[in-house]
Structure formats: structure tokens, C-alpha cells
Amino acid sequence: MSDSPLQQQLNLARQAAARRDWREASRLCIDVLRQDARQADAHLILGCAAGDAGAASTALRAFRTALTLAPERGDIRLQLAxxxxxxxxxxxxxxxxxxCASLIGEDASQLDLLATIYSHLGKQEKAAPYAERAVAIAPDNATLLSNAxxxxxxxxxxxxxxxxxxRALQLAPRHFRSHxxxxxLRRAEDELHYRNMLVLSAHYAENGxxxxxxxxxxxxxxxxLGLWQQAWRHYARGAEYRRRDIRYRSEEEQRLFAALRQGFTEEWFCRGAETPSTGEAPIFIVSLPRAGSTLVERIxxxxxxxxxxxxxxxxxxxxxKQTAVGGPPLYSTEIAAAASTIDPVxxxxxxxxxxxxxxxxxxxxxxxxxxxxxxxxxxxxAFPGARFVHVARHPMDAGFAMYKQLFADAYPWSYDLEELGQYYVQYHQLMQQWARLLQQRMVTVNYDALVAAPETETRALLHGLGLPFEDACLQPHKTPNPAATASAIQVREPVHRRSSGRWQHFAAQLQPYRDVLENAGVLPLR
Incomplete structure (x- = not known):
């Protein structure tokens, strides 16, 4: 028996959603709902479309409507979560x-999504059993293996x-994310994996x-393997491909920093002398990515x-949320300009x-x-009892460490050396302004000094935070805490100095970045 015209239209909407043609999927779903407003799948697809566009409140309404119509549907509840x-x-x-756990049964893709949700929540211990269960149900799915x-x-x-x-690469030798x-995951000892990837890159010539x-x-x-020139060629090519896919304008970033400097002045800061305490005592650890903040956090x-x-x-x-600035970006010039007008308490x-x-x-x-x-x-x-730790690293090592890292959806300025330099200058100038405001409330940790003399610097750090020294802080690699960052592998090793000064192997190639820093006075002219 053939589907009704309404179901046929809904099937077309599902197909459009599968290929991420959200405009067509939305058009079809709206038409379906005009005929029958109780079609849960149409609300579900509209929610996914709204979520993809960054309209979270619209997406939440759609998912909640779908769930009212079909409360037993684990897939809808997963999207809501x-x-x-x-x-x-x-x-x-x-x-x-x-x-969701009791509703999705043995559906491997839904178990994988549930694991991803828990992982994004920072609950890696809760995520792992569902990821492993997904792999057990679908052991030949390379994507699930990679996610787990x-x-x-x-x-x-x-x-x-x-x-x-x-196993993922045995099943799907071209699964580039697994490569x-x-x-x-570990230090390479020979060129076998490199040669395999080099052959594979020719297959993906048109896939940026x-x-x-x-x-x-x-x-x-x-x-x-110490093949420095070869390493740079690949990092530069990777960054070039990544930059092509990113919409980023450094001028907008500069306006964001200017808005922050203009809003959070000394006059603004001094208004908070009598701010009541929340009773919480957070320790905010800040730095640029790949500058050592994960190591400091684990200490x-x-x-x-x-x-x-x-x-x-x-x-x-x-x-x-409190600035009421719409749109998907979490950071923008508009948000930065309005941030100083909201109530910190x-x-x-x-x-x-x-x-x-x-x-x-x-x-x-x-x-x-x-x-x-x-x-x-x-x-x-906002937090009169808060402590602040700023992790600083040699600007050249910091720049190289960011440039050679493939990030997920963050740090779009890290894939072009001049843009990276411009961002570093803005960060450096902003942190200088903040240091003048916060004074003794901010403890600065020099990454290179920390890895050169771990005990001396750890004692100084704890003293600055008002914490008594404990021997466990000298063995951060032994802490069982999950590390959901790009440094997840390195922080499982004892503290080492291998990364300090590494940029010098690439000094000539990093010159465009260095020029920006020297011209801004961040580094002395040579």
C-alpha cells in the first residue's frame, strides 16, 4: 500500500534534511503542518533546521512540540537534549x-549522539559506555569507532x-579523521603512516x-621524526585548506577588542568595590589556546x-543572554559593546x-x-572571591603551537600567520590593560619557567592562589580528571620541556607572524 500524499511529502522533507538542504526541508514541513499540525516529524525537522541556523529558541519550541505529540520518541528527546x-x-x-537512555534501545547512531551530548557536557565518564555500546552494536562503522x-x-x-x-582504518582506509x-595519539617512530596518508591525499584532491x-x-x-621542512609544508597546506572554509575578517575582531577596552575602563571597574559575594570561589584560568592552560589546570x-x-x-x-544580542556568535562586537552595561551580580x-x-x-x-x-x-x-591565573608563553612558541593545530570550530584567526599575529597583538594589549585593573588578583604563570622548574613554579602558583602546597600538584599527569582539549595526550605525560623553543626549527617560515609582533612592540626588533 503506497504512502499518502502527506507522507510522501514528509519523506521528501526527511531526504532534504539528510542532505542538509534545510530551506527545502523547512518548506516541505511547513506545508505538511498546514495540512496536519500533529505531524511530530515535521516539527522535529523544523527544529533541526532552526538549530542549524543558530535559532536556538525556535529549535527548542519545535522539539518540545514534537515531544508533546510523541513523548515515547527517544530521537526527538535526544535532539531536545x-x-x-x-x-x-x-x-x-x-x-x-x-x-533518553531508556528510550533509544539498541540504535547505534542514537547511542553515539547520546555519548556526544554527554561529552559536550564534560561528562566523559557517562559518555564512554554509550559510545562503546554503539561500537559493539555496529562494529563495522568507522565513524562510530572514531567518535568513541x-x-x-x-x-x-x-x-x-x-x-x-x-580497526576504523582497517574497515575504511580512507577515513581521514581517524588518520x-x-x-x-602517540609519537611516530617511522614513516609508514606518513606514506599511507600521502597516497591517500591524492585521492581526496577535491575535498578541502x-x-x-x-x-x-x-x-x-x-x-x-624531526623532518622540520617537510612538517612545515604540511602544516602550511593544512592551514591553507582550513582558511578557505572559514568566514573570518580580522577587522571585525579588532572592533571587538576595541569595544572591550572602551567598555571595561578603570572607572567602570572601580564601581564594583562593594559588590556582594555569591559565596563561590572560582579559579579562572585563561590563556590563548595551546599555551599551557591545561597543564596549569591539572596542577x-x-x-x-x-x-x-x-x-x-x-x-x-x-x-x-543578558545583552540580548541575537544571532549564533558567542562573541561579537555587539556583545562586547553591550557587556559593560549588564549587571555583573x-x-x-x-x-x-x-x-x-x-x-x-x-x-x-x-x-x-x-x-x-x-x-x-x-x-x-562578579566574583569578589575569585582567583585569576593567566598562563603566558613565549609569543613565538605560542604562535607556532596554535598554527600547527587543527581546531574544531574555534579560533578562525589561527590559520593565517598575519591574522594570527594581529590577534596575538590584540590579546597582548588587552591582557596588559586587565593586569593594570586586577593587579594582585591575577597570578601570571610563565609556561616555559613552569616546565623548567615545576616544583618552584607550582609552589609560587599555589601561594598566589592562597592554597597550601600539596605533593599531588607535582604529578598532574596522574590526576584521573578527564582532559577534553587538544592537549589531552600531552597532559598524561610527566611535565617536560620538549615544546619550549620548538618554534626555532621554523623561524624562517614564521617570519610573517614575527613581523606583526615586532611592529607592534610585542617582540623587540632584531
């Missing part, structure tokens, strides 16, 4: 995710992660995304009085409420979201 997490409503998102491996890496289970990735993950993954992976293997998080909460997105989400209240379900009984907790450096004066007023 994901949307809540993306909107910063982590407690509600986790509650929905917990409910990523979660196991965050938990420090690198041997199992490697086994998953090798990239495998290259990150695949080329980016493969070139970054080949750069990593080449660097491991501080090894202390018995400190709970490590990783990179919490809640502060910028609260700021965005109200923002602190919302932030504490959003993370309350994550807190335990320890008196202190860390939040190491790198982007929090933009809002340090506001955080200082």
Missing part, C-alpha cells in the same frame, strides 16, 4: 539525556582508543576538509580543595545556577575556558 546543551542549559540538557576513540582519549584510555582507530586522530585533516596529520608525523586541580570543571562555556553564554547568579549541578563539596573550582580572558574585569566584579 542536544539543543539545550548548545544553548547553555546544561542541567536541563543532562536531565533530558538521562531520560575521541572520548576514550579524553579519559586517558589511549590504548583502547588506538585499537578503535586501527588524524591516530597521528595525534579531508586535505586539511591529512596535512595536519602528516605535519605531526613529520615533526615527530591546580590535583589539589584536594579544588574541583576541576574544565572549559565551561557558561560565562560567555550568560553574557550573550546578576550574571554571576545565572552562572552559578547553570553550573550548580556540576559542583561538589570542595570550596574551589576551576573554569579554564580560554575565551574568558575577554571578560576578566567583569568576572572580577
Amino acid at each position: 542536544r539543543c539545550l546543551v548548545q544553548s547553555g542549559e546544561h542541567m536541563a540538557g543532562e536531565c533530558e539525556a538521562d531520560t 576513540a575521541a572520548i576514550l582519549v579524553f579519559l586517558g584510555r589511549t590504548g583502547e582508543a588506538e585499537a578503535y582507530l586501527r 588524524w586522530q591516530l597521528a595525534q 576538509n579531508a586535505q586539511a585533516y591529512l596535512h595536519y596529520a602528516m605535519g605531526k608525523v613529520s615533526e615527530d 591546580v586541580g590535583s589539589h584536594s580543595q579544588v574541583q576541576s570543571l574544565g572549559e565551561l562555556p557558561h560565562w560567555p553564554l550568560v553574557v550573550k 546578576a550574571a554571576a547568579r545565572d552562572y552559578c545556577a547553570a553550573i550548580r549541578h556540576r559542583r561538589d563539596q570542595r570550596p574551589f573550582f576551576t573554569d579554564k575556558l580560554p575565551g574568558n580572558f575577554l571578560y576578566l574585569p567583569m568576572l572580577a566584579r
Whole structure:
């Protein structure tokens, strides 16, 4: 028996959604709902379309409507959970995710999505069993193996992660993301993996995304083997491919920094002298990415009085919400310009409420979201008892470390050397202004000094934070805390100095970046 015209139209909408043609999918679903407003799938697809466009409130309404019509549908509840997490409503998102577990049964793709949601929540321990179950149900699915491996890496289970990735590549030798993950997992000892990827890159000649993954992976293997010129060629090619896919204008970034400098002045900061305390004592650890903040967080998080909460997105989400600036970006010139007009106390209240379900009984907790450096004066007023740690690294090492890293959807300025230099200058100037405002409330940790003299610098760090010294802080690689960052592999090793001065192997190639820094006075002219 053939489907009704309405079901045929809904099937077309599902097909359009599968190929991410959201305009066509939305058009079809709206027409379906005009005929029958109780079609849960039409609401579900409209929610996915709205979520893809960054219209979170519209997406949430659509998912909730779909769920009222079909409360037994685990797939709808999963989308609702994901949307809540993306909107910063982590407690509600986790509650929905917990409910999903009994509804999705043995559907491998839904189990994988549930694991992803928990991973985004920072709950890697909850994510892993669902990722492993998905792999057990669909052991020949390379994408599921790759996703599960990523979660196991965050938990420090690198041997199992490697086994998953090798199986993924046996099943799908062209699975470029697995090649990239495998290259990150351990130091290369020979060129076999490199040669395999080099052949594979020719197959993906027209696929820029695949080329980016493969070139970054080949750069990593080449660097491991000390083949410096070869490594740079691949990093540069990977960055070139990545930059082509990104819409980014450095002028807009400069306007954002200018808005922050103009809004958070000394006069603004001094208004908060009598700000009431929330009772919480967060330790905000800030830096540019790949500058050592994960290592510092694990040192501080090894202390018995400190709970490590990783990179919490809640502060910028609260700021965005309270400024009432629409659109998908979490950071923008409009948000930055309006940030100094909102009430820091109200923002602190919302932030504490959003993370309350994550807190335990320890008196202190860390939040190491790198982007929090933009809002340090506001955080200082919002939390009179907060501590601040700024992790600084030699500008050349910092620049190279960012340039050679393939990030997910963040840091679009890191794929072009001049744009990277311009961003570093803006960051440097902003941090100088914040240091004048915060004074003794901000502890600066020099990464190179830390890895050269771990005990001396760790003692100084803890003293600056008002914490008694504990021996556990000298062995951060032994802490069981998950590490869901690009440094997830490195922080499982004892503290080492291998990365200090590494940029010198690439001094000539990094000259465009250095020129920007020298011209701005960040580095002395040679």
C-alpha cells in the first residue's frame, strides 16, 4: 500500500534534511503542518533546521512540540537534549539525556549522539559506555569507532582508543579523521603512516576538509621524526585548506577588542568595590589556546580543595543572554559593546545556577575556558572571591603551537600567520590593560619557567592562589580528571620541556607572524 500524499511529502522533507538542504526541508514541513499540525516529524525537522541556523529558541519550541505529540520518541528527546546543551542549559540538557537512555534501545547512531551530548557536557565518564555500546552494536562503522576513540582519549584510555582507530582504518582506509586522530595519539617512530596518508591525499584532491585533516596529520608525523621542512609544508597546506572554509575578517575582531577596552575602563571597574559575594570561589584560568592552560589546570586541580570543571562555556553564554544580542556568535562586537552595561551580580547568579549541578563539596573550582580572558574585569566584579591565573608563553612558541593545530570550530584567526599575529597583538594589549585593573588578583604563570622548574613554579602558583602546597600538584599527569582539549595526550605525560623553543626549527617560515609582533612592540626588533 503506497504512502499518502502527506507522507510522501514528509519523506521528501526527511531526504532534504539528510542532505542538509534545510530551506527545502523547512518548506516541505511547513506545508505538511498546514495540512496536519500533529505531524511530530515535521516539527522535529523544523527544529533541526532552526538549530542549524543558530535559532536556538525556535529549535527548542519545535522539539518540545514534537515531544508533546510523541513523548515515547527517544530521537526527538535526544535532539531536545542536544539543543539545550548548545544553548547553555546544561542541567536541563543532562536531565533530558538521562531520560533518553531508556528510550533509544539498541540504535547505534542514537547511542553515539547520546555519548556526544554527554561529552559536550564534560561528562566523559557517562559518555564512554554509550559510545562503546554503539561500537559493539555496529562494529563495522568507522565513524562510530572514531567518535568513541575521541572520548576514550579524553579519559586517558589511549590504548583502547588506538585499537578503535586501527580497526576504523582497517574497515575504511580512507577515513581521514581517524588518520588524524591516530597521528595525534602517540609519537611516530617511522614513516609508514606518513606514506599511507600521502597516497591517500591524492585521492581526496577535491575535498578541502579531508586535505586539511591529512596535512595536519602528516605535519605531526613529520615533526615527530624531526623532518622540520617537510612538517612545515604540511602544516602550511593544512592551514591553507582550513582558511578557505572559514568566514573570518580580522577587522571585525579588532572592533571587538576595541569595544572591550572602551567598555571595561578603570572607572567602570572601580564601581564594583562593594559588590556582594555569591559565596563561590572560582579559579579562572585563561590563556590563548595551546599555551599551557591545561597543564596549569591539572596542577591546580590535583589539589584536594579544588574541583576541576574544565572549559565551561557558561560565562560567555550568560553574557550573550543578558545583552540580548541575537544571532549564533558567542562573541561579537555587539556583545562586547553591550557587556559593560549588564549587571555583573546578576550574571554571576545565572552562572552559578547553570553550573550548580556540576559542583561538589570542595570550596574551589576551576573554569579554564580560554575565551574568558575577554571578560576578566567583569568576572572580577562578579566574583569578589575569585582567583585569576593567566598562563603566558613565549609569543613565538605560542604562535607556532596554535598554527600547527587543527581546531574544531574555534579560533578562525589561527590559520593565517598575519591574522594570527594581529590577534596575538590584540590579546597582548588587552591582557596588559586587565593586569593594570586586577593587579594582585591575577597570578601570571610563565609556561616555559613552569616546565623548567615545576616544583618552584607550582609552589609560587599555589601561594598566589592562597592554597597550601600539596605533593599531588607535582604529578598532574596522574590526576584521573578527564582532559577534553587538544592537549589531552600531552597532559598524561610527566611535565617536560620538549615544546619550549620548538618554534626555532621554523623561524624562517614564521617570519610573517614575527613581523606583526615586532611592529607592534610585542617582540623587540632584531
